[in-house]
Amino acid sequence: MMHNFSIMNHFLGFGKRDSVTGRQDREHSVAVLGTTRENSHTKAEIELVAAVAGKLAQKDFDIWTGGCPGIAKSANLAAHNVNPKNSWAVHVKRFLNNRTLSVRNLGIYNEKKDKTGSPVLTESGPERTMAIVEECNHAVIATGGLGSAQEFSVCAEAKAFKSSKNDLCIDDLTLLNNNGFYDNLIKTFDTIENDKYKLTEPPYKGLPGFPIKPKTLKEKIINNEVKINGNIMTKADIEKTSTDIVNHIIEESNKNSVEKIPLFNSSH
Numbered sequence: 001m002m003h004n005f006s007i008m009n010h011f012l013g014f015g016k017r018d019s020v021t022g023r024q025d026r027e028h029s030v031a032v033l034g035t036t037r038e039n040s041h042t043k044a045e046i047e048l049v050a051a052v053a054g055k056l057a058q059k060d061f062d063i064w065t066g067g068c069p070g071i072a073k074s075a076n077l078a079a080h081n082v083n084p085k086n087s088w089a090v091h092v093k094r095f096l097n098n099r100t101l102s103v104r105n106l107g108i109y110n111e112k113k114d115k116t117g118s119p120v121l122t123e124s125g126p127e128r129t130m131a132i133v134e135e136c137n138h139a140v141i142a143t144g145g146l147g148s149a150q151e152f153s154v155c156a157e158a159k160a161f162k163s164s165k166n167d168l169c170i171d172d173l174t175l176l177n178n179n180g181f182y183d184n185l186i187k188t189f190d191t192i193e194n195d196k197y198k199l200t201e202p203p204y205k206g207l208p209g210f211p212i213k214p215k216t217l218k219e220k221i222i223n224n225e226v227k228i229n230g231n232i233m234t235k236a237d238i239e240k241t242s243t244d245i246v247n248h249i250i251e252e253s254n255k256n257s258v259e260k261i262p263l264f265n266s267s268h
Contacts, residue, residue, distance in 0.1 A: 016028070017085075023062060024060070026168075027137050027256050027257055028061050028257075029062040029063075029088075029135050029136040029138070030053075030061050030062070030136055030139065031065070031141075031155075031170065032052070032065050032071060032075035032142075033071065033132075033140070033141045033142065034070065034141060034143060034144045034148050035145065035148055036068045036072070036144070036145075036147070037069075037144075037145075038070050041230070042070060042071075042230070044228070044238065045071065045143060045178055045228075047074070048228070048230075048233070048241060048242055049074055049075050049142055050074040050075060050078040051238055051239065052075075052245050053074070053076070053078040054081065054082055055246040055264050056086075057079040057082035058264070059250060059261050060086065060261075062085075062135075062136075063076065063079035063086060064090070064132045064136050065088070065109070065132075066089065066090060066095075067089030067091050067100060067103060067104060068095070069103055071142050071144070073103050076088075077106075079109075084110070087108060087109040088109055088135070089110075090111070090112045090120055090128050090132050091104070091119070091120075091121050091122070092121070092123070092124060092127075092128045112135070125147055129151045130158070133155065133158055133168055133169060133170055134168050137170065138170065138172040138174070138252065139155055139173050139174065140176065140249075141174070141175050142176045143176065143177075143182070152182070152185070155169070155221075156173075156189070158170065160221060171223075172224070172252040173221060173222050174223065174225075174226060174245055174248065175222050175224070175225050177225055177226065179228075179229055180227075186216075186217050186222075189217045193215075223252065226241065226244075228241060243264055247263045247264055250263055251263070
């Protein structure tokens with residue numbers, strides 16, 4: 001049933017798939033980023049991300065990852081199972097080790113290619129993140145280690161310094177905040193932002209219209225913070241939460257698209 005529903009959406013032609021590269025336009029492409037770990041602590045998030053990716057693929061959204069185990073693998077596999085053309089990845093050259101190659105060899109995603117037709121292999125994690133950002137206007141960021149913190153930071157910086165509609169960034173960022181994982185990082189960014197402007201201190205203090213309270217990271221960068229507790233998530237929780245995330249992304253995409261995509265109905 002899932003696969004048939006996807007075929008129907010491809011027939012309707014949601015998005016603008018490039019006839020040369022085979023990729024969707026940015027408005028119908030979603031970056032899925034997060035931990036490479038696969039254990040009992042990450043099980044619920046991995047299942048949640050797989051549900052999100054599968055449902056988005058049913059609506060003909062492309063899913064983009066770093067092609068690694070964990071979050072990326074689950075997202076790519078779920079999208080690939082709906083339709084192989086909806087699953088994409090970009091690799092870091094020095095990260096092509098046995099763990100990553102084991103995922104690559106599964107053939108569950110298409111690799112971004114350069115003008116010569118060769119796979120794009122970036123030199124660093126931040127470069128890979130920007131290569132994915134170039135393709136996507138939406139992102140779902142799960143928890144993880146330093147790599148995931150880097151991905152979140154790169155996406156946040158690109159959006160914070162966007163000065164025109166032509167500047168590429170993730171305009172719609174969904175953050176999976178599992179058990180308050182990102183609370184301290186958000187607080188740190190807010191501290192940096194407040195210290196940068198110091199709008200409550202002289203020479204601003206006392207002037208008309210001051211003090212000004214700078215916007216928080218959540219107000220500026222994070223469109224959709226999803227607070228979850230992966231330790232107690234049930235199948236029903238994953239179903240509802242994934243549908244909510246998917247419908248948020250569809251609504252954001254529809255704001256900038258002529259062809260409006262119907263919201264996801266769990267009954268399908």
